[in-house]
Amino acid sequence: MSPILPLRHPPLPVALLVWALGAGLYLIGFFHRVAPAVITRELSAEFALTAATLGNLSALYFYTYVGMQIPTGVLVDHWGPRRVLAAGGVLAATGTLLFALSPAYALVGLGRLLIGAGVGVAFVAMLKLSTAWVHPSRFALISGLALAMGGLGGVCAGVPLRIAVDAFGWRAVMLGTAGLTALLAAATWWLLRDDPRSRGYASYAPDGLHGAPARPQHSMLGGIGAVLRIQNVWLIFVGCGAITGPVLAFGGLWGVPFLSTHYGLSTAQAALLTSLMLVAWSVGSPLAGGISDRLRRRKLPLLAGGVLCAVMWAVLIYVPGLPYALLVALLAGIGLASGVVVIGFAFCKESAPAPLAGTASGIANMGNMLGGMVMQPAIGLLLDARWGGALSAGVRVYDFSAYATGFTLMLAWLVAGLLAVAFARETHARQQP
Numbered sequence: 001m002s003p004i005l006p007l008r009h010p011p012l013p014v015a016l017l018v019w020a021l022g023a024g025l026y027l028i029g030f031f032h033r034v035a036p037a038v039i040t041r042e043l044s045a046e047f048a049l050t051a052a053t054l055g056n057l058s059a060l061y062f063y064t065y066v067g068m069q070i071p072t073g074v075l076v077d078h079w080g081p082r083r084v085l086a087a088g089g090v091l092a093a094t095g096t097l098l099f100a101l102s103p104a105y106a107l108v109g110l111g112r113l114l115i116g117a118g119v120g121v122a123f124v125a126m127l128k129l130s131t132a133w134v135h136p137s138r139f140a141l142i143s144g145l146a147l148a149m150g151g152l153g154g155v156c157a158g159v160p161l162r163i164a165v166d167a168f169g170w171r172a173v174m175l176g177t178a179g180l181t182a183l184l185a186a187a188t189w190w191l192l193r194d195d196p197r198s199r200g201y202a203s204y205a206p207d208g209l210h211g212a213p214a215r216p217q218h219s220m221l222g223g224i225g226a227v228l229r230i231q232n233v234w235l236i237f238v239g240c241g242a243i244t245g246p247v248l249a250f251g252g253l254w255g256v257p258f259l260s261t262h263y264g265l266s267t268a269q270a271a272l273l274t275s276l277m278l279v280a281w282s283v284g285s286p287l288a289g290g291i292s293d294r295l296r297r298r299k300l301p302l303l304a305g306g307v308l309c310a311v312m313w314a315v316l317i318y319v320p321g322l323p324y325a326l327l328v329a330l331l332a333g334i335g336l337a338s339g340v341v342v343i344g345f346a347f348c349k350e351s352a353p354a355p356l357a358g359t360a361s362g363i364a365n366m367g368n369m370l371g372g373m374v375m376q377p378a379i380g381l382l383l384d385a386r387w388g389g390a391l392s393a394g395v396r397v398y399d400f401s402a403y404a405t406g407f408t409l410m411l412a413w414l415v416a417g418l419l420a421v422a423f424a425r426e427t428h429a430r431q432q433p
Contacts, residue, residue, distance in 0.1 A: 014201075026153070031156050037257075054253070061112045080194035081128045086186075088122060095113070096175075099112060130146075144339065158274060158278070227356050227363060238367060244338065246375070248372030248376070250410070251277050257270075273328065286339075289343065298428075305339070312333050315330060316330050347427060375410055379409060382406040386398065
């Protein structure tokens with residue numbers, strides 16, 4: 001009788017293909033997250049938007065995105081990432097189609113809501129896939145690469161989007177995006193599998209190398225309650241949102257009009273600078289994840305990156321007329337330092353029981369999006385309150401002091417988040433029992 005040979009883990013190309021399918025929907029989601037920054041003039045002119053209404057339109061994406069994080073964590077723990085990702089892709093494609101074709105503000109807003117709900121499943125499902133397909137020692141690194149994919153989506157929503165909109169119009173570009181999203185959803189259903197055991201490989205999931213993947217011992221609501229009772233999860237929730245929120249508020253909406261108005265840049269040039277911040281974020285995320293894995297520390301590098309962000313944001317917000325070279329360096333530095341937010345996902349996952357990794361990751365990602373959801377419309381309200389009456393081609397123009405007042409919210413949020421992280425308990429890169 002021949003011996004039973006142990007299963008080998010999936011080859012790297014196979015694991016990366018599975019990971020890339022989940023990362024593809026996250027890339028598309030990040031594209032939608034920052035696209036309004038580049039088409040603010042078109043949207044404002046076509047729908048007669050003020051800063052507050054424009055901020056609300058952009059933030060509609062975040063409302064449903066944030067709302068999906070805990071449900072997504074529960075769903076991927078119970079039903080698997082494949083089903084959740086494919087369904088999310090279909091919903092995002094539908095929302096993009098509605099956004100592209102709708103003649104009224106209310107319907108365009110409904111499209112943004114559907115997009116946020118659809119792509120809101122991507123990151124958490126991708127993290128759940130990583131627990132089975134990727135060695136645990138590389139979890140923070142692979143999470144950083146995932147954020148890098150998101151940064152690539154943000155870059156696509158910068159200068160390339162501006163060029164495409166100038167050539168074809170914003171509606172045609174969004175229509176094409178809807179088609180690509182639908183194709184990705186179909187490929188996800190056809191090719192992706194939740195666990196390597198479905199393809200005859202050993203799994204990195206903590207329930208062993210053979211047999212079917214274990215299911216959580218908690219009910220759906222019980223699992224949520226179990227995770228929410230962990231103090232670290234709440235502290236990391238606040239800390240992650242504090243670092244990500246300013247990047248999403250500035251890079252996703254208000255950075256382009258701010259740079260265009262106060263530094264004399266064209267929309268394309270301003271979009272290039274905000275894209276630079278996202279590119280730096282894409283570089284900083286895997287770098288920070290790799291450093292954290294090597295040091296086997298989560299708290300210290302997360303705090304260090306957050307403090308650097310706070311210092312650089314303060315200079316950008318309160319010092320007018322910065323030299324162009326310093327402006328570029330600050331935006332790149334903010335993006336690079338903000339990459340430490342990826343550590344929060346590993347930190348949160350390790351703070352919760354392994355079978356509830358999806359739920360814990362969902363709560364952490366919910367915190368990430370909360371900053372953008374709150375900051376974009378809140379900054380818009382402060383801009384309108386400080387508006388001096390200036391118009392350009394029917395679109396409101398705001399002075400430097402108005403932007404400084406609005407952006408102060410970002411800095412206050414960041415300081416509060418750093419205080420929260422300071423009270424978190426270090427996991428030393430080990431899964432807690």
